Amino acid sequence: MKHTHRISLTVNGRPVETEVEDRLHLADFLRRELKLTGTHLGCEHGVCGACTVLVDGRAVRSCLMLAVQARGSDVTTVEGLAAEDGTLSPLQEAFREHHALQCGFCTPGMLTSLTAFLRDNPAPTDREVREAISGNICRCTGYQPIVAAALAATGDEAIEGEN
Amino acid sequence: MKSAPFAYHDPTTVHELMGLLADKENAKLLAGGQSLMPMLNMRYAMPDHVIDLNGVASLAGIVETDDAIEIGAMTRQCDLMAAAPANDRFPILAEALTQVGHFQTRNRGTVGGSLCHLDPSAELPCIAAATDARLAIRGPRGEREIAMADWPLAYMTPNLEADEALIGIRLPKRTALAGQAFLEFARRHGDFAIAGVAAMVSLEGETIEGASIAVAGVGSHPIRLREVEAALEGEPANEATFKAAAREARGIEAMSDAYVSGKYRQRLTGVLVERALTKAAARAREAA
Ligand code: FES
């Protein structure tokens, strides 16, 4: 027997009302039902961080939340970070500037995580940025350009290397 | 869609929750989901019913009473980290919580979820052991309270019946010693710790008045080093004393796994005990 719930929520500013199966997790809901495939699934058990989205402003792993639990919430995915007209956010701009992505698989999780992190910590140290993305795995960049982009987005120049 | 099918329930009161627990066979309680959701996704867990605790408002929150800090089971780890009354008394909470997963998982993860999942390397059960926490449990026979020492029954098995739920924990203020420190060793920040140590020390001048030491990640559940604690009492708070404590701590019974031998865990326990005691004593001096 199929167990379902009717849910309504806001995704990237757009109201959504639909029926979801109870067992559907939020990431699959965003990707399959809403076709917002910017949110990536790397592991589906909370390890890689690629699926990170903002739920009521808090960065969370969307593979570890049921779609039905997002009822009444305001969800922001990577597709919702740029302005309506496509203008990139300062963080996205800094990612482009600093080559903070190669294959791009980790990028949605990096951007959503860092968007929330920089909002709450507008002037972080290099070390704090590294800790903030310690739950986001990137297999391409070696992290240096990502850290550099995050620091650049705060207006600070990147500090080279680990310190 | 990876989880096996289940029916989702979202009670809003403890009363409703108890009704569901009494009614539904093969049910699982969903707290922050940072452990249960992976188990569902990988089909390690295949419950017929998932009872979501996130809507039970009375289960979340931190209250300071005359003699304790009471933490609701559904208090999120990020909220506990920022809670002033809890951290004024137990700064070890925030120190340990920064090492619980990552900020994204702490945004959902709860105190009760961590205690019920009871991963051997988890930080919060270790803190609960170090602070002699009391756990409030509700079931069809009413409420019972048990000591943290009686909570783990076996590897990842809490003292909780299928029709019961953890309501909250109480950290007695008298267990908060002046200097506190939590240290762990993991391969990468936020990973499961190979070993972790919570230490609290109170000093009378330069003499150790009392100490509490709990170890995570080494046994099947957090272990209090009561003999080491007793031996510290009345000793001078210096390097020789802490080295002796570390030697004794290495005698702890330790698990081996595919990556790390028991012997290594024992050595690591000694190192972390010495460092944590040194740090806690320094903080006790600062507080004096
Ligand atoms: S897909 Fe969610 S953390 Fe990896």
Ligand code: FES
């Ligand atoms: S850019 Fe390829 S995984 Fe990060």
